[in-house]
Amino acid sequence: MGEESRLPTTGYAILGLLTFGEMSGYDLTKAAQGSVGFFWSPAKSQVYSELRRLVSLGFATEREVEQQDRPDKRVYRVTPEGEAALREWLNDPVVEPEQIKSPFLLKVFFGHLMDREALGAQVKEWRRQAEDLLAQFREIERHIKGEEAYFFPYLTLRCGLAHARADIRWTDEVLGRLEEREGR
Amino acid sequence: MGEESRLPTTGYAILGLLTFGEMSGYDLTKAAQGSVGFFWSPAKSQVYSELRRLVSLGFATEREVEQQDRPDKRVYRVTPEGEAALREWLNDPVVEPEQIKSPFLLKVFFGHLMDREALGAQVKEWRRQAEDLLAQFREIERHIKGEEAYFFPYLTLRCGLAHARADIRWTDEVLGRLEEREGR
DNA sequence: GTCGACATGTAACCAGTTACATGATTAA
């Protein structure tokens, strides 16, 4: 016991989603998109291969479901061992820092090599995207705010909201500084 | 011309850093850590293999430098073609959304499966890390604020500052909500 | 009747990580 064979994080994400009920790979991919996808988004092929591993480790069970209208599917369910492994990971006190990949910030960093208008346009586009996200988050908030069942997801949503707002304010600051610099 | 053979983003990151001067793979890795590393951090082996590709594409040139005290090294320089490719990428109006991987937020999302104290402790650790980052950013800001040469890097720094502050505020909110919930 | 969205998954590839290798210098 304590056989610490750390899964890739995607594995835990899947186990976590499976605690909400039996799902197929397709279901999981969809479920992720609308929830944890904002801070953890596995590709679908990744979901499928990870599911195979979870089964082989005894962390999930597989069941074939035949359908008439649609392709047959395999649905998965967490086992007690799977949930134990998940809990162990969750309670592990090590807090990995988040990792960000932002091609856009990279471009800004090298802004001196960009055309003036190209940079301005991209910053504005970035702002638009942040506003889109913010609207999406607000919409979700309307639905889950105050719902005890969504207490923890709501916390992560609040984080998303804070970041989207910070991004919008930042783009305004940048646009201001660029204009001011133009004047010099 | 316009031979659009899109490099992986790491390739552009390296080309960008090389515009500041001739560097070895080791130098590049170090340089990235203190600057673009906050939003784009290639592993060193990735830097080396990408350099090989850049040379083979004619985007960089390689030069052997012998040293007595230390291992010999190969230093790299951008070619005009390399800079052109970089500029093309920079000016391309497509703005890719940033991608975030946050095992921590994933844990919070599944907080209902965590032990009370474990969650609290990890949120506090998260806050600590955000404060560390904030301090680091403030220190960098002291050095580069107002320096025209660092105008664009400074913009990205401002983004980092905004995010670090948002994270700290968010953790405080979370801690508050957790406590309040405890009472119920 | 064709085109896009829903539904389910596999295979091939590549980006990126971890582990390995090696030697010199400095601090304890």
Next chain:
DNA sequence: TTAATCATGTAACTGGTTACATGTCGAC
């Protein structure tokens, strides 16, 4: 003299992405 850090890089592995495959249903 042993360990840690600087300095430079390669090899082996794996997580994750893109492209491929296939069939149904609804909309136009």
